[in-house]
Amino acid sequence: MIAVALRQHRIQLSSGAALMIVLAALLVWTGHEMTSYLHSTGLSGCLAARGGGCDSFSQLFENRYGSLLRNVAYPNFLPMLVGIFWGAPLVARELESGTHRLAWTQSITRRRWLTTKLALFVAATVGIGAIFSLLLSWWFHPFAQLQFQGGYSRMDLDSFDFQGVVPIAYSLFAFAVGTAAGVVVRRVLPAMAITFAAYLPLRLLMQSLRAHFETPLQITYQALATSPRAGLGDWITHSRIVNAAGRTVSDQTVFSTCGVGPSVPKSDVFACLASHGYHQVDLYQPVSRFWAFQGIESAVFVGLAALLLTASCYWVIRRSSA
Amino acid sequence: MSAIETEALGRRYGRRWGLKDCSLAVPRGRVVALVGPNGAGKTTLLHMAVGLLAPTVGRIRVLDGPPPRERPEQLRRIGFVAQDKPLYRGFRVKDMVRFGAALNADWDQDWALRRLRDVGIPLGQRVGQLSGGQHAQVALAMALGKRPELLVLDEPVANLDPLARREFLQVLMAEVAESGLSVVLSSHLIADLERVCDYLILLSNGRVQLAGETEGLLAKHRIFVGARERAESLTRVHYVVSESYTQRQATLLVRLNGHSLQDSGWNARPITLEELVLGYMKLSSQPPPGPLRVLQEASP
Numbered sequence: 001m002i003a004v005a006l007r008q009h010r011i012q013l014s015s016g017a018a019l020m021i022v023l024a025a026l027l028v029w030t031g032h033e034m035t036s037y038l039h040s041t042g043l044s045g046c047l048a049a050r051g052g053g054c055d056s057f058s059q060l061f062e063n064r065y066g067s068l069l070r071n072v073a074y075p076n077f078l079p080m081l082v083g084i085f086w087g088a089p090l091v092a093r094e095l096e097s098g099t100h101r102l103a104w105t106q107s108i109t110r111r112r113w114l115t116t117k118l119a120l121f122v123a124a125t126v127g128i129g130a131i132f133s134l135l136l137s138w139w140f141h142p143f144a145q146l147q148f149q150g151g152y153s154r155m156d157l158d159s160f161d162f163q164g165v166v167p168i169a170y171s172l173f174a175f176a177v178g179t180a181a182g183v184v185v186r187r188v189l190p191a192m193a194i195t196f197a198a199y200l201p202l203r204l205l206m207q208s209l210r211a212h213f214e215t216p217l218q219i220t221y222q223a224l225a226t227s228p229r230a231g232l233g234d235w236i237t238h239s240r241i242v243n244a245a246g247r248t249v250s251d252q253t254v255f256s257t258c259g260v261g262p263s264v265p266k267s268d269v270f271a272c273l274a275s276h277g278y279h280q281v282d283l284y285q286p287v288s289r290f291w292a293f294q295g296i297e298s299a300v301f302v303g304l305a306a307l308l309l310t311a312s313c314y315w316v317i318r319r320s321s322a
Numbered sequence: 323m324s325a326i327e328t329e330a331l332g333r334r335y336g337r338r339w340g341l342k343d344c345s346l347a348v349p350r351g352r353v354v355a356l357v358g359p360n361g362a363g364k365t366t367l368l369h370m371a372v373g374l375l376a377p378t379v380g381r382i383r384v385l386d387g388p389p390p391r392e393r394p395e396q397l398r399r400i401g402f403v404a405q406d407k408p409l410y411r412g413f414r415v416k417d418m419v420r421f422g423a424a425l426n427a428d429w430d431q432d433w434a435l436r437r438l439r440d441v442g443i444p445l446g447q448r449v450g451q452l453s454g455g456q457h458a459q460v461a462l463a464m465a466l467g468k469r470p471e472l473l474v475l476d477e478p479v480a481n482l483d484p485l486a487r488r489e490f491l492q493v494l495m496a497e498v499a500e501s502g503l504s505v506v507l508s509s510h511l512i513a514d515l516e517r518v519c520d521y522l523i524l525l526s527n528g529r530v531q532l533a534g535e536t537e538g539l540l541a542k543h544r545i546f547v548g549a550r551e552r553a554e555s556l557t558r559v560h561y562v563v564s565e566s567y568t569q570r571q572a573t574l575l576v577r578l579n580g581h582s583l584q585d586s587g588w589n590a591r592p593i594t595l596e597e598l599v600l601g602y603m604k605l606s607s608q609p610p611p612g613p614l615r616v617l618q619e620a621s622p
Contacts, residue, residue, distance in 0.1 A: 003424055107398035
């Protein structure tokens with residue numbers, strides 16, 4: 001049955017592999033260029049010394065490669081493609097073309113037919129997710145070494161999603177959404193559309209909830225100054241300026257009160273801010289929570305995937321008509 | 323010993339019944355034609371018999387065992403060729419053969435390969451590029467390759483040109499003669515099946531209107547042609563399945579009940595299977611003229 005399933009889905013599986021190879025080539029190429037830049041400019045040595053003072057150096061790197069970091073948001077769609085091109089057609093194509101009547105009247109049960117296919121694709125999905133995660137973790141490594149202004153955190157939205165175990169969980173979830181949609185609507189294209197429409201909102205919802213997985217920590221320091229935790233890789237989820245009474249003050253108020261601008265000397269500004277009792281208050285999730293957050297988010301998506309796949313099995317074996 | 327046996331079997335799709343209150347017995351070792359108008363529930367019945375569908379109500383037994391749904395020991399005993407003969411279009415013929423071998427414990431690889439060679443189908447050919455007749459032959463070989471005791475075919479000759487139709491039925495008949503396989507095939511075109519079927523079940527509105535050996539059924543019915551004004555004398559004594567009139571002439575399809583009809587001035591002639599089926603189909607589409615009696619033949 002495994003051989004039959006492989007034969008039947010070899011185009012889908014080999015397309016997936018081809019896409020991963022293209023992605024890997026792009027990432028290895030750009031990643032290699034970044035690491036050699038780090039080494040050849042001596043920036044990596046500066047960073048390794050941990051003496052600080054590498055900021056302007058880092059800024060050069062950021063100017064050169066920062067745009068790549070923003071483009072990397074596109075691979076975020078890759079798990080969704082697993083759902084659209086692997087999940088949605090898995091059962092729906094058979095139902096649509098009537099071949100389920102052939103497959104389900106051979107000498108094996110529907111249960112075995114479906115579980116074999118699901119096992120094959122779940123394994124392939126985990127594989128793709130794992131390779132994806134490893135590739136991007138490696139690719140992000142130079143950024144993780146840098147401590148330029150604003151700081152890079154592997155907890156950041158555009159970095160957390162590509163590392164650790166969540167890519168596997170997202171892919172499994174997308175696959176399960178596609179499969180379930182195909183089983184219920186019985187047609188490939190609508191199932192693909194449903195996968196798209198269901199996957200993205202759930203991902204965005206979880207992303208917006210992520211900052212609340214655990215109670216954020218708080219740090220208070222001099223307004224507009226560099227945080228004492230800068231460079232530690234925290235994920236700053238919220239930052240504001242409060243007055244002496246602890247009330248939030250709008251940026252406009254701060255700027256107009258203390259005349260922040262290019263012509264005003266920095267020391268005057270800080271003196272003004274201090275005299276008004278302004279403080280910076282940051283809420284943050286320390287990078288030490290990275291794996292806990294990965295675990296929470298993965299558990300949610302893997303749980304949903306398991307639920308959807310179980311429901312699909314039930315539907316095909318018990319409910320699905322001919 | 324029946325191939326398929328149902329009792330008050332029914333299947334509902336949402337609010338609509340695809341088959342309702344169907345009780346029948348399909349004998350083994352025969353080629354049984356299941357005929358009826360479109361929407362009569364033929365496909366629904368066959369799908370329940372091969373395990374694709376679960377009944378909503380009632381009971382079905384296949385080869386004197388439970389319905390094959392999720393039962394490999396029953397699935398392996400039944401070969402099925404669905405309507406439109408689904409095959410994987412991207413596969414080559416040899417991939418289809420591998421598919422059959424991998425999914426059927428009783429698969430006879432030699433037989434399947436010989437069969438395909440005999441009908442001249444190259445194993446390297448893509449299924450999507452086969453002609454209609456070749457496609458049908460591959461589908462039949464897939465169903466027969468698992469060496470079933472019962473072969474179920476849903477509208478097997480629809481969409482086939484006359485030559486392909488004949489070739490298809492030839493292969494089928496050769497296999498029946500060789501192995502004593504039980505066959506149930508559905509069709510709304512009885513003319514195609516007249517030569518191959520020895521048992522007929524007419525299904526209409528989800529109910530059995532007529533069931534029996536074709537020879538027996540033909541012997542029990544006659545077409546009478548005679549003067550219109552005398553029609554009533556005949557309808558009083560005999561069960562008239564269908565009637566049609568011109569201004570002066572009446573043509574009646576009559577089920578014989580033993581009363582002599584020799585001296586009545588009617589012109590009697592034997593009936594064809596098609597006329598018989600059409601007569602009963604017409605009967606079921608109208609309100610019945612009298613109490614509708616089902617003629618059920620006991621199989622010997």
